[in-house]
Amino acid sequence: MSPQLNADLIRTLSMTLLITTVAAVEVRNLRLAAGAYCVQALLIVGLLTSFAAANPPLYWWAGTAFLTKAVLTPAFLFGYIRRTHATELKPLIGFAPSVIVAAVLMVVFYRLTHTHASLLAATTLAGEEVYRTNLAVGTTVFVMGLYAVLTRRDAMKTVIGLCLLENGVHLSLVSLVPGLPETALFGVATEVVITVFLLLYVIAGVYQQFGTTDTLKMSELRG
Amino acid sequence: MNPLMGETVSLLPALAFLLPVLAGVLALGGIWYGRRYCQAVALAGALVPLVLGVIMGGQAVGGLVVTAWGNELRVDALSALMVGVIGAIGLVAVFYSLRYVEMPEFQQRVGVVKVERRVPIFYALLLWFLGTMVWGCVTNNIIMLWVAVEATTLTSGLLVAFFWDRRALEAGYKYLMLLTIGITFALVGCVLTYASAAATGALDGRQALLISEVRRVAGLMPPGPALLAAALLLVGFGTKAGIAPFHLWLPDAHAEAPTPVSVLLSGVMIKMALYALARTVGIFLPTWPALAVFAVALGVFTMVVGIVLALGQDDLKRLFAFSSVSQIGYVLAGVGLGTYLGTYGGLFHLLNHAIFKALLFMCAGALIYATGRRRISELGGLARQMPITAICFLVGALAISGFPPFNGFWSKLTVYLALVNAGLWWAAIIAAATSVLTMVALVRPAYQVFWAAPGSGAAVQKVREVPALLWLPMAVLAAACLVLGLWPQLAYPLLDRAAQVLAVLGG
Numbered sequence: 001m002s003p004q005l006n007a008d009l010i011r012t013l014s015m016t017l018l019i020t021t022v023a024a025v026e027v028r029n030l031r032l033a034a035g036a037y038c039v040q041a042l043l044i045v046g047l048l049t050s051f052a053a054a055n056p057p058l059y060w061w062a063g064t065a066f067l068t069k070a071v072l073t074p075a076f077l078f079g080y081i082r083r084t085h086a087t088e089l090k091p092l093i094g095f096a097p098s099v100i101v102a103a104v105l106m107v108v109f110y111r112l113t114h115t116h117a118s119l120l121a122a123t124t125l126a127g128e129e130v131y132r133t134n135l136a137v138g139t140t141v142f143v144m145g146l147y148a149v150l151t152r153r154d155a156m157k158t159v160i161g162l163c164l165l166e167n168g169v170h171l172s173l174v175s176l177v178p179g180l181p182e183t184a185l186f187g188v189a190t191e192v193v194i195t196v197f198l199l200l201y202v203i204a205g206v207y208q209q210f211g212t213t214d215t216l217k218m219s220e221l222r223g
Numbered sequence: 224m225n226p227l228m229g230e231t232v233s234l235l236p237a238l239a240f241l242l243p244v245l246a247g248v249l250a251l252g253g254i255w256y257g258r259r260y261c262q263a264v265a266l267a268g269a270l271v272p273l274v275l276g277v278i279m280g281g282q283a284v285g286g287l288v289v290t291a292w293g294n295e296l297r298v299d300a301l302s303a304l305m306v307g308v309i310g311a312i313g314l315v316a317v318f319y320s321l322r323y324v325e326m327p328e329f330q331q332r333v334g335v336v337k338v339e340r341r342v343p344i345f346y347a348l349l350l351w352f353l354g355t356m357v358w359g360c361v362t363n364n365i366i367m368l369w370v371a372v373e374a375t376t377l378t379s380g381l382l383v384a385f386f387w388d389r390r391a392l393e394a395g396y397k398y399l400m401l402l403t404i405g406i407t408f409a410l411v412g413c414v415l416t417y418a419s420a421a422a423t424g425a426l427d428g429r430q431a432l433l434i435s436e437v438r439r440v441a442g443l444m445p446p447g448p449a450l451l452a453a454a455l456l457l458v459g460f461g462t463k464a465g466i467a468p469f470h471l472w473l474p475d476a477h478a479e480a481p482t483p484v485s486v487l488l489s490g491v492m493i494k495m496a497l498y499a500l501a502r503t504v505g506i507f508l509p510t511w512p513a514l515a516v517f518a519v520a521l522g523v524f525t526m527v528v529g530i531v532l533a534l535g536q537d538d539l540k541r542l543f544a545f546s547s548v549s550q551i552g553y554v555l556a557g558v559g560l561g562t563y564l565g566t567y568g569g570l571f572h573l574l575n576h577a578i579f580k581a582l583l584f585m586c587a588g589a590l591i592y593a594t595g596r597r598r599i600s601e602l603g604g605l606a607r608q609m610p611i612t613a614i615c616f617l618v619g620a621l622a623i624s625g626f627p628p629f630n631g632f633w634s635k636l637t638v639y640l641a642l643v644n645a646g647l648w649w650a651a652i653i654a655a656a657t658s659v660l661t662m663v664a665l666v667r668p669a670y671q672v673f674w675a676a677p678g679s680g681a682a683v684q685k686v687r688e689v690p691a692l693l694w695l696p697m698a699v700l701a702a703a704c705l706v707l708g709l710w711p712q713l714a715y716p717l718l719d720r721a722a723q724v725l726a727v728l729g730g
Contacts, residue, residue, distance in 0.1 A: 120415070122422035122448040142411075149404055158400060165407050169414070176418045179428040184366040188410065191373050198377055199399050202384050206392045218393040 007130045010050050014137045017043040017171075018110075021141050022102055024160055025148045026095065028088040034077040037160055040141075041069035044171060047134070051174050058174065060182045065170065068193040073163060076193075080156065080200040084207045089154040089214050098151065105147055106140050113139040126175040135175040142168025155203045155213040159196060166192045228299075230288045236296035239275040239306055240358040243268045243313075247350030253343030262321055265346040269317040272357045273310030279303040284716045290363075294433055297363035300720030304570065305360035305498050307717075308577050312490040313353040315696045319585055320349070320483040322692035326592045329481065332386040345385060345481070352378040352487060356495045364432050365503065369406070369413045372463060372499050375492060376402045382484040383476045394479035401472040402463055409459020409499075415452035416503065419444040434502055442510045453507045453514060456500065457521075463496035466521060466555060467528035470548045474532075477544035482588030485540060489547040490581035494573050497551060501558050501725055508561045509727045518559025519642065523650045525552030526657040533664045539587040539597045539672075543580065546664060549657060550576045550623065556654060557638040560645055561728035568637030570721050574714060575622070575630040575707065582619040582700035583665075586612055589689040589697065590672065599668050603677030608686040613673040615697040620669045622704040624662035630707035 020043065023036035045066045052058035091098065113120065114136035117127045126135055141164055148161030170189070173180060207213050246268025253261025279289050283300035290297045298306065323329060324342050333341050355378055359371035376399065384395025421431040423443040430436045441449070462469035477488050508514055529549025536542035554576065557569025589612045591597050594605070606613040622629035625636070635658060642651035688694065707714060 118445075119447045119451060122415070122419040122445045126418075146404075149400075155396065155400075162400070162403060162407075165404065169407060169410055172411070173414060177414055177421070179421065180366070180414075180417070181429065181432070184364070184432065187367060187370040191370050191377075194377055195373065195399070195403050198380060199396075199403070202380070202392060202395050202399060205384065205387055206396055209387075209389045209392055215396075218396065 005054050005130060006050055010047060010130045011133060013043050013047050013050065014133055017047070017137060018106065018140060021144045021164060024164060025102060025144055026099055030081050030086050030088055030156055031078070033088070033157070033160055034074060034081060037077065037163055038070060038074040040167060041065065041074065044167060045070055047171070048174065055178050057182060058178070061185055064186055064189045068189045069167065072193050073196050076197050076200050077160070080204060083204060084156070084213065088152070088157050091152050091157070093151050102144065102147060105143055109143045110136045110140045121176055125178070131175040135172055138168045138172030138175070141171060153214055153216050155206060155215050158215065159199050159203065162199070163196060228286050228288055230290055231282065232291065233289050234291055235275050235279055236289055236291045236298045236361040239272050239361060240354045242271040243350045243354035243357065246271070247347040247354065250346040250350055251343050253346065254340055258324070258339065258342050261343040261346045265317045265350060268350045269310070269314040269353060272306050272353060273314050276303055276307030276310045280307050280717050283720050294435065295364050296361045297435055298361050299724050300717055301724040302360050304574070304717055304721045305495065306357055308574055309353060309356050309360065309491045309495065312577050312581050313487065315581060315700065316483040316486040317349065319486065319588070319693060319696045322690055323481070323483055323588060328591055328595065332388055348378055348382050349483065352382060356491060359495055360498060363434050365413045365417055365434050365437065366432060368434070368499055368502070369410050372409070372460065372496060373403070373406050375495065376406065376463070379484065379488060379492060383480045385481055385484070390479050394475040398472050398476040405462025405469060406459050408455045412452045412455030412459055413503065415448050415455065416506065419448045419452060434506070438506050441506050449507055450511065453504050453511070456503045460496050460500035460503065463493070464500055465493045465548050465551050467525040467548060470525070470529070473548055474541050474544040477547065478538060478540035482584055482591070485584045486581045489544065489584060490577045493547060493551055494554070494577060497554055497558070497573070505725055505727060512561070512728055515559055515561040515728060519556045519647055519650050522552045522556030522559055523653050525549065525555060526654060530657050530660045530664055534660065537598050537600050539590065539599060539668065540584070542664065542668065543583050543587060546623065546661065547580055549661065550580065553635060553638055553654065556650060557641060558725060560641055561726065562641055562645060563722055563726035564637060564644055565641035566725040567718055567722035568634055568641050570718055571637060571714065572634035574718070575634045578700050578703050579619045579622040579631060582615060582697055582704065583623070585697045585700070586616040586619060589693050592689050592693060593686050599671050602672045603675050604673070605686060606673035609673070609688045611688055611694045611698065615694070615701040616673065617669050618701040618704050620665035622708070623665055625658045626662065628708045629704045630711065632708060633711040
């Protein structure tokens, strides 16, 4: 590991980030869930800045993440909540079982990735601490995003799940491809923020037409 | 790269996607300058990829690879084929839309008051959709390939939801959400491919992004991440290509989109995703040939699932959408095989399916235009009133079923022969049996809609043939089905070169 990195700080930020992931998925108050997402985005910026001590181009990544994830995406999310509703529709799975499932998923995937980092990572760097922890956190956030998308019936919550998916990927990039040119990263980040904007735009239309954002009630096209 | 091929630097690959995107911006001026203005801009913008695709195709046949921006953009025969197909179907779709936007269904669903304001937006999105598809086919950067594929999702997502009513919004939401989730897996796959290529030490950071360079070092990649990358790319781009079991978004989107958009979605977009799949997963094929058998198995599974679901459909557009799932299975089985004969057959079927599926969707649009209905049970006996549409529909149905003398016969036959040649008899037999089911699924509706007596549900009176602006593109595509069926060698020079690009396995 590079001596320039503050491993304790990175670990603390990473673990806090996992807590925000659970909050974004499980909290039914959409404002709080979006707030948890916003905090997570800021933690990602903090992590990228910490890693940038050993790899200065990551400062650009941190700037891009701040603009797209901590400013634009939350602005879209809060704007949407203001126009529609503030409480998530009851998910397909109850709160207590959901927290248990989430905890199991997090422990399993964190351990799996942390122990078998070489399956994901082609470089020796990704197998070293603290890059390995970061990779495990990225994968866990990705899996939690997928879990949210699959089990939440509120379209807004599926968007938050999608944002978590993207955050997981973004975080993993630090360990997997720290040399990725900024232009490629900027392309990906821009694409993601436009996707969130368009999805929320369409969901706002769904809310107008259906009077709800319950994905289970969108059943005009079955057959 | 083939040692016999040379490279030439040109701006053509960049212009092929930048000009349609620019035309899309100009088309928005239709809000002030009127519908005719934006339609003229749209025609000009859609013409660009076709013309440049033909020019670059000619260069590719002559053994040249066109590059731009320091090899960031790279057009070999395969890319030129894709650009040409996107350009041709795009132009036909825009031509068809000239009258389509005046049809009652379009005006009614958009809202008569809003229609003049929304038509320019429709054309702008259509051109951006075309531009992003072309971008995906000319880029040589693996991350930008992902960005382009996702960009096609965003532009087409708004087109799927264009009517902004309950059905359109539901389809649009599912389309955007499912495809974005699926395509995120492809992003991880692209990143892992890049990381694996960079880890070989044979390429520097920038070179490891270039697909043409990554292909050269595939054998040196660490097996774990490389195979994981291949699996993720298959799931990600496979979702976009409509491969079963990741096809769930496809029937809703293809059926609910405005007809010119359905033409593009089924005609070219799913092929562009399959192109991305072939470009990326193809990197790993020489090192892990077992992937070919897996791709064939997935292709065969997709064929069967698609056609079985198509058989139960009463809605014509949903029927065609499920049929697209089935047909993309043929393309995957051929291209995935990795042999010259397989990739030739797969690419030939890709070209043919673009033609006859565009034709069939246009026929469905013509029926909706003339009758206001799209359910088979509500239609019948229309051959006398709509003779041109009837013939075009029948040609499309026979061609997609692989019936001689139409183009589908040759491409399907080539895929069967390639499968047999590779010793995959089981796949060839299932593929041939699926063709029989395709005939049942597609020719029977043709008979029911045009020649059988109207059913009890039919209540169609005073039907007339659609205007020339609608039947002309249909007639052109029907003629293309016949011409390519009678003279399949017309496509040989470009298909031969394109197949060589993907043919990485012997046999």
